[in-house]
Amino acid sequence: MTAHLAEPIAADARAASRRRPALGVLRWEVRKLVAQWRTRSVLLAGAIAPVVVVFVMRGQSRPPKDSLFGRYALDNGFALALLILGFASQWVLPLLTAIVAGDIFASEDQQGTWKTVLTRSASRSRLFGAKVVAALGFAVLTLAVVAVSTTAASVLVVGHQPLTGLTGQVIPSSAALRLVSESWLSMLPATLGFTCLAILLSVWSRNAAVGIAAPVVLGMVMQMVGSLGGVEAIRPFLLTTPYEAWHGLMTAPQFIGPMKEGLLTCGLWCVATLAAAFVLLRRRDITGG
Structure with a gap:
């Protein structure tokens, strides 16, 4: 009886010992992010x-x-929050998340610390996973800070009057607040997609400047391509297209098809870019630093 009871206990202990290093690596990466001035600066700016x-x-x-909702922005706080949302989705959100994600791997190359971090009983797989989770978590936190600050400031300064939707319908204040919140939440998939793109560029280039600037430049190129005529076939696959899906929430009746398509598009971008980054990191020779 004692032996039978000891077996699951031993198995749990072995599983816990396997989990602890991964959690330890993640805690270390989070502590490094918290200690960096750029991380705190981004959140403060947001x-x-x-x-x-x-x-x-x-x-x-x-x-x-x-601009959309611009004509109501000076008289309605919800319209102003949506106006800022449209502007932020063009380049601000990709930039804010790339500041950390584009540097999280490249910094190890620039400081020559790969051999040091890989001797802390952490495999490349665990280190890669910890850095990815930390970067994605920072992206979520940054988006939340910007969304809450924008919505709260707009409503408190301008007001919370009923909002006029894109099809002319009048949206009560309580429903408008919910829709504005959902609109900001719809920015998350594309923001995570740009985070993963910045991670790939950080691993590939080994240069923080490239990892930070290139996602923003690529985002602007995607926006210009998406605004051209005759590109309907490729437009749904651009990472910037899901940033526009929130418009469907402001119509009567609502249409959320673009949001579903955008979620799939962003998922494919995340999987493809992270897989490529992982392969590059696994094949890297770190004997030089």
């Missing part, structure tokens, strides 16, 4: 910059009528 933008927009004499 919290403060939207407030500054709201006050600047509130002081304008004329609304930006050439």
Whole structure:
């Protein structure tokens, strides 16, 4: 009887011992991110910059009528939050997440610390997984900070009047707040896709500048390609297209087909870029540093 009881206990102990190194590597990567000035600066900018933008927009004499919800932005806080959302999705969100993801692997090359980090009883697979989880977690946190700061500042400064939707329907304040929140949440798949793209470029280039700047440049190129005529066949596969899917939430009736397609597109981008990054890292010779 004692032997039978001891077997599952021993198995649990072995499983726990296998899990601890992976969790330890992840904790180490998170601590490194927390200690970096750029990480704290990005989060601080994500919290403060939207407030500054709201006050600047509130002081304008004329609304930006050439953009979605721009004509209502000076009189409706929800419209202003959506206006900032449209601007942020163009290049701000890819930049904010790439600042960390584009450097998380390249920094080890630039500092010559690969041999050091791989001697902490951590395999390349576990180290890769820990860095990816840390970068993706930072992307989620950054998006949440920007979304909460933008929405709160817009509503508190401008107001929470009923919102006029894209098809002219009047949306009550409570429903408008929910839709604005869902619109910001819809930015998550594409933001994670750009995070994975920055990780791939960080591993491939071994240069933080490339890992940070290249995703933003590629995002702008995708936006320009997506705005051209005659590219309907490739437009759904661009990583920037899912950033526009929130428009379907603001119509009556709603259409969420683009959001479903965007979720699949971003998933494919994440899988492809992370797989390529992992292969590159596995084949890398780190004997030089």
